[in-house]
Amino acid sequence: MKSTTLLSLAWAAQSAYSLSIHERDEPSTLQFNFERRQIADRSRRKRSTASADLVNLATNLGYTMNLTLGTPGQKVSVTLDTGSSDLWVNGANSSACPCTDYGSYNSSESSTYTFVNDDFSIEYVDGSEATGDYVNDTLKFSNVTLTNFQFAVAYDGDSEEGVLGIGYASDEASDSSYGGGEYTNFPEALVDQGVINWPAYSLWLDDLDEGKGTILFGGVNTAKYYGSLQTLPIVSIEDMYIEFAVNLTAVHLEKNGNSVSVNNSATQFPIPAVLDSGTALTYIPTSAAASIYDAVGATYMSEYGYGVIECSVKDDNFTFLFDFGSFNMSVDISEMILETSSDMTDMNICTFGLSVIEDEALLGDTFLRSAYVVYDLGNNEISLAKANFDPGEDHVLEIGTGSDAVPKATGATETTAPAATSTGSGDKSDKESSATVPRSQIASLVAGVVVGVFLVL
Known part of the structure; x- marks a missing residue:
């Protein structure tokens, strides 16, 4: 995404058609x-x-x-x-x-x-x-x-x-x-x-441990997601389609299936959220991020632009829920905790895959790994489903033209959780955020490691 982004301008959601998906003996697709x-x-x-x-x-x-x-x-x-x-x-x-x-x-x-x-x-x-x-x-x-x-x-x-x-x-x-x-x-x-x-193309990044993925131009692979694809309109900028942004209505956090308080009220949801595979982390407004950082014990390092967290938290039963109006996408915290240098990992310090930005959101790889995403440039739509990290035999369907609805393309069956959960609209408020992302006791430890590395260099 170039620095000339126009996301701060007014957004208007528009959509004319839905993706149509067809069974072909020899589908016109290309996989990387x-x-x-x-x-x-x-x-x-x-x-x-x-x-x-x-x-x-x-x-x-x-x-x-x-x-x-x-x-x-x-x-x-x-x-x-x-x-x-x-x-x-x-x-x-x-x-x-x-x-x-x-x-x-x-x-x-x-x-x-x-x-x-x-x-x-x-x-x-x-x-x-x-x-x-x-x-x-x-x-x-x-x-x-x-x-x-x-x-x-x-x-x-x-x-x-x-x-x-x-x-x-x-x-x-x-x-x-x-x-x-x-x-x-x-x-x-x-x-x-x-x-x-x-x-149009579909993107599957696999889980964090695998370090690989596939992109399928012209088709979807139903073996690589659970349930049905949920379709959202891409929002436009002054009647032009510039970036792959959809409306994010809230971000929630659960632990052991129970809701953890997240301050969504200080952010004017919905906000545009760009799905960007070229960005390693996921960025949400500070007001929502602050309460999440506090709940999981993360520390935001403002001088570096991202947070750090104890690596052992990946074993805690936290789940992020990203709301998109009528459904949400879940991300396990293990996909949000990234190993850094070996010295810091040995000290139980990892990078937190959720960072902060104002007035918009950027859904990078720490979000995308948990999703199967179809980018439809022809119809100006994004379709999402929960990624299947253990797919069986490929089942590729060709993306065509027409007005057939995306949810007809049903993926694998998951026994533990649905692909998308219905949810209400996100909290809305005109209040300005006064939240700050907390700094914990590990901040000084991280600073000491950085100084040590710089001295070695």
Whole structure:
């Protein structure tokens, strides 16, 4: 998600059609497998004003995949990101290189390269950026080839690894974007070149311990979720669809099945919540986060932009409930507690996967791992179901066009809990939040570890 986000503007929910899902002998779908590994944490840069990052592996983990560009092919590794819309990679002579671990692209070594323009420019909140050219060339992955595909080549920037952005074309980083000058990006190119029939895809990240996942373009895999998909309209910005945001109506916490008080009243729910695979953590308003931090014993480190928590809390029976109006999605606290450096883990200190932001929400990987998510760019809808971490044989259905309702696509049967629980509307109030996220006794311990690491460096 670029720093030029317009989420603070007025939001209006609009939806015209529902996703239709069809049984086919040979569905027109494309599946990518990817893995979670260390990356440059771009989304934290976009969102945070912290001047430095705690030495922390957990917040710098993302989901990466391999592509081949040009003729002959040049291999690159990119981060999968539903919160942006461009594929960009580093040029061989980029200021961010040598890009030994992730690869780079050299246009002079490709016989199918053509120059488009020099309009590529993306800037993050902390001032880091990537700039360069848009080009056309051949893109290969799995058994699929896209010809004359437009992507960006960065020659100046701060990250060794590029990004595969699969959002709306209206959110492209081109200087001429936001309502004019958009080009055919990756999801649209898959449709235009006959790989899939509709610009939609489903995302399954598996659980935290597995460190892998799949994205299925043009289809859903009912083996990988429980119950039925619940469909929400994507909210628009001034009649434009820019980001994958839906209305979040409240956040609740339970322990041993009993409700724990969360201050939802100080936040004006519903608020827009962006589902962003390029962000490691989940961010909610401070007023709601403060009571959650207090209940689970977490400490918010404002100087670093996220919280820490005792690793042993992952064994406590806490469950987060994210309300979306008529249903909610549950996330076990074990998916919200991330190991950091080995020194801190040995001291029973982990990263808390829930952080704070004002006036909106950002549902990153710590939320998405517990959900099966269908992003329907054609109908401007998001569909959600509870992820199945132990799927059996794949059952892939093709996403088509039409007005059939999403809930007809029923997934696996779960014996312990339903996929989605009915709930009432979230609490609403005009009151301003005066809450602050608490700091516990482990804050000084964390600070001591950080100082020690910096001294070693």
